[in-house]
Amino acid sequence: MHMAKPIITAKNLFAGYNEENILDDVSIDIFENEITVILGVSGCGKTTLLKNLIGLMKPSSGSIEVLDHDIVYIDEGEYNQLMRRIGVLFQGGALLNSIPISHNVAIPLEQHTDLPDYIIDEIVRLKLSLVGLGHAYDYLPAHLSGGMRKRAALARAIALDPAVLFADEPTAGLDPVTASSLDNLLLSLREQLGMTLIIVTHELSSIRRVADKIIYLDKGKVLFSGKLDEALESDIPELQKFFTV
Amino acid sequence: MNDRTIQLPDKVNIDTIPGIYDRIKGMVRRSSDSERITIDFGEVNHIDSAGVVALEKVQRDAGDKGVEIIFENISPMVEKTMQSFSSKLIESPPKKSRPHILEYLGEYTYKYWVTFRDFILLLANISYFGFVSFFHPKLRRKGEVIRQSNFIGVTALPIIVLVNFLIGLVLALQVGIQMRPFGAEIFVAQLIGFAMIAELGPLLTAIMLAGRSGSSIAAEIGAMNVSEEIDALRSMGIDPVPYLIVPKLYAILITMPLLVAIATFFGIFGGAVIGYSVFQIEFTVFYNEVVFILRYYEIMTALVKSIVFATIIIVVASYYGLHVEEGAEGVGRATTRSVVVAIFLVIVADSLLGLLFYL
Numbered sequence: 066m067h068m069a070k071p072i073i074t075a076k077n078l079f080a081g082y083n084e085e086n087i088l089d090d091v092s093i094d095i096f097e098n099e100i101t102v103i104l105g106v107s108g109c110g111k112t113t114l115l116k117n118l119i120g121l122m123k124p125s126s127g128s129i130e131v132l133d134h135d136i137v138y139i140d141e142g143e144y145n146q147l148m149r150r151i152g153v154l155f156q157g158g159a160l161l162n163s164i165p166i167s168h169n170v171a172i173p174l175e176q177h178t179d180l181p182d183y184i185i186d187e188i189v190r191l192k193l194s195l196v197g198l199g200h201a202y203d204y205l206p207a208h209l210s211g212g213m214r215k216r217a218a219l220a221r222a223i224a225l226d227p228a229v230l231f232a233d234e235p236t237a238g239l240d241p242v243t244a245s246s247l248d249n250l251l252l253s254l255r256e257q258l259g260m261t262l263i264i265v266t267h268e269l270s271s272i273r274r275v276a277d278k279i280i281y282l283d284k285g286k287v288l289f290s291g292k293l294d295e296a297l298e299s300d301i302p303e304l305q306k307f308f309t310v
Numbered sequence: 311m312n313d314r315t316i317q318l319p320d321k322v323n324i325d326t327i328p329g330i331y332d333r334i335k336g337m338v339r340r341s342s343d344s345e346r347i348t349i350d351f352g353e354v355n356h357i358d359s360a361g362v363v364a365l366e367k368v369q370r371d372a373g374d375k376g377v378e379i380i381f382e383n384i385s386p387m388v389e390k391t392m393q394s395f396s397s398k399l400i401e402s403p404p405k406k407s408r409p410h411i412l413e414y415l416g417e418y419t420y421k422y423w424v425t426f427r428d429f430i431l432l433l434a435n436i437s438y439f440g441f442v443s444f445f446h447p448k449l450r451r452k453g454e455v456i457r458q459s460n461f462i463g464v465t466a467l468p469i470i471v472l473v474n475f476l477i478g479l480v481l482a483l484q485v486g487i488q489m490r491p492f493g494a495e496i497f498v499a500q501l502i503g504f505a506m507i508a509e510l511g512p513l514l515t516a517i518m519l520a521g522r523s524g525s526s527i528a529a530e531i532g533a534m535n536v537s538e539e540i541d542a543l544r545s546m547g548i549d550p551v552p553y554l555i556v557p558k559l560y561a562i563l564i565t566m567p568l569l570v571a572i573a574t575f576f577g578i579f580g581g582a583v584i585g586y587s588v589f590q591i592e593f594t595v596f597y598n599e600v601v602f603i604l605r606y607y608e609i610m611t612a613l614v615k616s617i618v619f620a621t622i623i624i625v626v627a628s629y630y631g632l633h634v635e636e637g638a639e640g641v642g643r644a645t646t647r648s649v650v651v652a653i654f655l656v657i658v659a660d661s662l663l664g665l666l667f668y669l
Contacts, residue, residue, distance in 0.1 A: 199401025
């Protein structure tokens with residue numbers, strides 16, 4: 066039982082598309098410095114939940130609090146300030162294709178800080194080096210492999226040393242070796258930056274490697290929320306099936 | 311040796327570091343050689359990567375100036391963060407040697423030669439399959455000629471009619487005004503007739519089609535190329551030239567002469583409207599004057615031009631579509647290039663054909 070106050074809380078969340086609710090009364094708590102993995106089969110509402118937590122989608126009812134901000138009724142200025150403390154790693158990387166990866170990483174630093182350009186450049190080089198892409202400073206996203214693109218997107222997501230990092234399927238479509246190195250990178254970034262990570266995935270090997278806590282969604286409902294060990298030993302049939310496939 | 315101290319606040323992060331950095335930098339500027347500045351970390355509880363990078367940078371820059379910066383009273387936790395974000399971890403990108411001007415020249419010459427060679431090869435390929443596919447319809451995508459004829463011809467008709475009508479209108483007005491002092495307004499009909507049939511009809515139609523259909527074809531083939539659809543066709547043993555491009559060639563070869571004929575008619579009609587309303591030239595008189603100047607030679611000129619321009623539009627659009635690089639961004643670039651190059655080549659071809667037919 067956690068005594069600390071959660072840094073992200075969603076209560077009685079209903080959300081979806083075209084008046085059809087995908088999330089059905091979802092309530093979750095996420096605590097500081099933990100790696101929480103949201104998992105479930107395709108179409109269960111993982112990405113919808115993530116988009117709601119980031120504020121990219123508004124729920125039809127319920128409340129979401131992120132780092133002490135009510136993200137459902139937040140105004141734009143406050144939201145932009147809040148997003149300085151949040152990093153998002155999108156499924157496809159979502160890098161701006163027309164500019165080199167170094168510029169991609171520099172965008173949040175240029176927009177949200179008063180740092181001089183040469184310090185920003187130094188931070189960009191550091192962040193690219195941390196994800197193992199120091200040599201690819203001038204490369205356009207199109208010149209990178211899928212794994213490299215995800216790492217470049219990760220460098221952009223951690224440019225401002227966010228308190229919370231959301232990652233949507235960070236290892237999907239990657240080979241096992243690259244996936245494992247990306248997982249290790251996330252673990253070391255948590256260690257170095259003291260970040261809280263919320264990862265959406267259904268890659269079993271990734272879940273076993275990184276998860277502290279599991280939130281299992283089934284048809285838009287939270288079927289299980291607890292520690293990884295508890296999830297592995299759970300007698301919930303859906304969860305058992307998920308881990309034994 | 312003078313020793314000055316700067317006390318850091320409890321948080322050295324992205325918000326506080328610009329002020330701290332400027333303060334230290336100002337102190338370094340005012341310091342002389344072999345002076346020492348002490349940065350006291352005693353109160354620092356939190357430091358982030360921006361803080362580490364900026365402090366290390368100012369320390370290095372001061373060192374270059376002969377001023378020593380010493381970090382003191384660093385707690386183990388802050389020390390660990392400083393090691394995690396130390397600039398020693400920065401991987402330098404491989405150094406690129408600056409190529410000699412002759413290398414540049416050689417590279418660009420080679421690049422243009424390759425473009426020219428590939429363009430000619432594609433033209434040959436399209437011409438070959440354009441002929442062969444006529445006798446082997448199976449090589450082509452089913453129903454594509456009709457679909458493309460509708461897209462290239464029918465849907466483009468309103469804008470082409472309107473543009474040519476307006477050009478005929480304006481041209482007749484401007485020419486007529488110049489001729490009025492000489493009482494030669496009647497020659498407006500001959501001039502408009504000749505200009506629209508031999509020159510403006512085919513040229514304006516080609517420019518409109520290059521912008522409208524050429525860009526769309528380049529984008530369509532480019533997007534297929536980026537999403538590996540072209541590779542998928544090749545892997546199934548299907549040549550993309552007869553399957554994708556030849557139906558578009560047939561469609562434009564069928565529709566372009568028809569569009570040119572309709573465009574020319576409306577261009578002349580625009581001239582006739584001005585002739586009637588401004589210069590009091592009866593429609594029948596205008597018609598007779600146009601027929602008087604009109605020879606089969608001019609009609610053949612227009613026909614040859616429309617076939618040449620149509621081929622240019624298809625080959626250029628297909629070339630840029632098939633040579634897209636760098637994803638979605640590349641598709642946009644290829645589309646723009648295809649329009650610019652197609653219009654340029656259409657004007658060059660128009661000039662050469664003009665010289666050929668009328669010199």
